[in-house]
Amino acid sequence: MTQQSLVSRRLSSRATRTFALVSVLFVTPFIATSSANAQVYTRAFGYASTEPGAFPTDGVLNDPATEDGALPARLRRTTVALTTTEAPGTIIIDTGNTALYYVLGGGRAIRYGVGVGREGFTWSGVQTISHKAEWPDWHPPAQMIKRQPYLPRFMAGGPGNPLGARAMYLGASEYRIHGTNDPSTIGKFVSSGCIRLTNEDVTDLFNRVNVGTKVVVLPKNGPHIAARELGPAAAEISVRPGLTPARPAVVTQRAGRQAMNIPVSSAQY
Structure with missing residues (x-):
């Protein structure tokens, strides 16, 4: 039972790290795109972005x-x-x-x-x-x-x-x-x-x-x-x-x- 519990914890730890890596890969481009869109709005139209937080x-x-x-x-x-x-x-x-x-x-x-x-x-x-x-x-x-x-x-x-x-x-x-x-x-x-x-x-x-x-x-x-x-x-x-x-x-x-x-x-x- 102890050995099975140890294997289970290792698998859970690997799954957590994999999920975190995938999240970073998906979220980072979204953040970069949002920031780029705000900059494009400001440059193209002469007004600061209307996005919240901008x-x-x-x-x-x-x-x-x-x-x-x-x-x-x-x-x-x-x-x-x-x-x-x-x-x-x-x-x-x-x-x-x-x-x-x-x-x-x-x-x-x-x-x-x-x-x-x-x-x-x-x-x-x-x-x-x-x-x-x-x-x-x-x-x-x-x-x-x-x-x-x-x-x-x-x-x-x-x-x-x-x-x-x-x-x-x-x-x-x-x-x-x-x-x-x-x-x-x-x-x-x-x-x-x-x-x-x-x-x-x-x-x-x-x-x-x-x-x-x-x-x-x-x-x-x-x-x-x-x-x-x-x-x-x-x-x-x-x-x-x-x-x-x-x-x-x-x-x-x-x-x-x-x-x-x-x-x-x-x-x-």
């Missing part, structure tokens, strides 16, 4: 040291010397240099690094801020859904929302200046025409501007703005308090009311 944490979104520290020096918020005929309070977007300037007056401006439209989706012209929202909901416009039918029809504002912590809507167009749930896209040509900043930077800009603020968007291949750095913007001018608590992100595929649902061809640039 969103940045609140800490990453709300910590300026984490966000700004990852950016190259030219994309970090700073005060610059800038010669312009635009009035103080105007926003100027240098598309080709992926930079946004908030004119302070007296030959100074605050420069922010931004992400802009990918190939075929950049634009230029003059707009005004028509609406401001904190932790905005996302209603992908009809043309975006037509190009990317798998997108959610509605996503509540929150850490996983592609619009990030703040949004400033431009006129009656479908374009916005907004935050992002993927700070790695700052400085790149990635969006469908919107201008994106880190959540920390978009909150800083949001607190400086009002509805009616003039926004000048320069063409991608036009002359670029020459500006000389003076120092951190935070030391030059103070603003109201920053980020407010975010609502949990909620995604639904049900049809909902479309926001700013105006075709690109009819947008007033």
Whole structure:
């Protein structure tokens, strides 16, 4: 009986090891594929993946040291010397240099690094801020859904929302200046025409501007703005308090009311 028990335990041990090996062989490709799919979603469509667990944490979104520290020096918020005929309070977007300037007056401006439209989706012209929202909901416009039918029809504002912590809507167009749930896209040509900043930077800009603020968007291949750095913007001018608590992100595929649902061809640039 003792010898049979020993043989039985050995067979059981071998079976357990075999099962574990087979599990690894089957599960590993699945994990790799899921990760690859999330990366493809992010690269192809300019938004962070909507897969659970793929969103940045609140800490990453709300910590300026984490966000700004990852950016190259030219994309970090700073005060610059800038010669312009635009009035103080105007926003100027240098598309080709992926930079946004908030004119302070007296030959100074605050420069922010931004992400802009990918190939075929950049634009230029003059707009005004028509609406401001904190932790905005996302209603992908009809043309975006037509190009990317798998997108959610509605996503509540929150850490996983592609619009990030703040949004400033431009006129009656479908374009916005907004935050992002993927700070790695700052400085790149990635969006469908919107201008994106880190959540920390978009909150800083949001607190400086009002509805009616003039926004000048320069063409991608036009002359670029020459500006000389003076120092951190935070030391030059103070603003109201920053980020407010975010609502949990909620995604639904049900049809909902479309926001700013105006075709690109009819947008007033």
